[in-house]
Amino acid sequence: MINRYARLYWEFFKMHVKVKMEYRVDFLIGILSVLLIQGTAIFFVAIVFQHIEALHGWTFYQILFIYGIAQTGRALEFAFFDNLWLLGQDYIRPGKFDRMLVRPINPLFHVLADKLQADGLGQGIIGLIVLITAMVNLPIEWGMGDLLLxxxxIVSSGAIFMAVNLFFASLSFWIVDSIPIMGAVFTLSDFTRYPMTIYSKGVRFVLTWLIPYGFTAFYPATLFVENADFEKIGLLSPVVATIAVVIAYWLWKKGLKAFSSTGS
Known part of the structure; x- marks a missing residue:
């Protein structure tokens, strides 16, 4: 089963790459625009740190490290799972999702494989640049075990971003278009670019246990940056990612059972 879906995804992937290569200028513009947007955000952080030495005890490169983990994790979600945003608008509302239900493959796999977001490459590039820059400038001796961890x-981070999007995208089975809700929730992920300690306890609780964006960057970063207060929580990141995916897929399955066609 796994081999079959791996081969199928590879065929989808090759098809998307061929399509993108037909419009190479658009492909490059998309990547460059993401690089510009993310680069501007980092430039803003750099300007702030020209006037302060630390933010609640966190140095510039420590915050870059958090930012880098968040961006690389988000890039994975953006590149391979971004089509979840269009579930209601492009699939359920016009009736396109009905055709997927009669095909001999998992409909969620079909939705995900139906689009490859090339702009995620630009986000991944800037994320890696930021992450490597921070790693080189932090007083940490990086061993193979550290790099594997x-x-x-980072994979867990991407899985959490995907799980949160899948959870709220699945609401489209009941409300048809969940983009406004997804957008509002996804905005909260911007908080994870900075240390969670700068926020109130209420905000930290929401971003830790209700919508676990804290596990996409801050808590994982504390495993490498000295901060004993959060190290044990950081170790839970892969566990939280697994639980989040299971819960999101459970809601997806509930939505499938409740689904009734809206197409004409």
Whole structure:
């Protein structure tokens, strides 16, 4: 089963790459626009740190480290799972989703494989640049075990971003278009670019246990940056990612059972 879906995804992937290469200028503009937007945000942080030495005890490169983890994790979600945003608008509302239900593959897989967001490459590039810059400038001796753990945490970060989007996208089965809700929730992920300690306890609770964006960057970062207060929580990141995916997929399955066609 896994091999079959891997081969199918590879075929979808090659098809999307061929389409993108037909419009190479648009492809490059998309990547460059993401680089510009993310670069501007980092430039703003750099300007702030020209006037202060630390933000609630966190230095410039420590915050870059948090930002880098968040961006690389988000890039994974953006590149491979971004189509969830269009579930209601492009699939359920016009009736396109009905066709997916009669095909001999998992409909969620079909939705995800139906689009490859090339702009995620630009986000991944800037994320890696920021992450590597921070890693080089932090007083940390990076061993192979540390790098493997960091890779696992980045994958977990991407899985959490995907799970949150899947959870709220699944509401489209009942309300048809969940983009406004998804957009409002996703805005909260911007908080994860900075140390959670600068926020109130209420905000930290929401971003830790209700919508676990804190596990996409801040808590994983504390495993490498000295901060004993959050180290044990940071170790939970892969567990939280797994639970979040299971809960999101459960709601997806409930939505499938409740689904009734809205197409004409």
């Amino acid at each position: 960091l890779a696992l945490l």
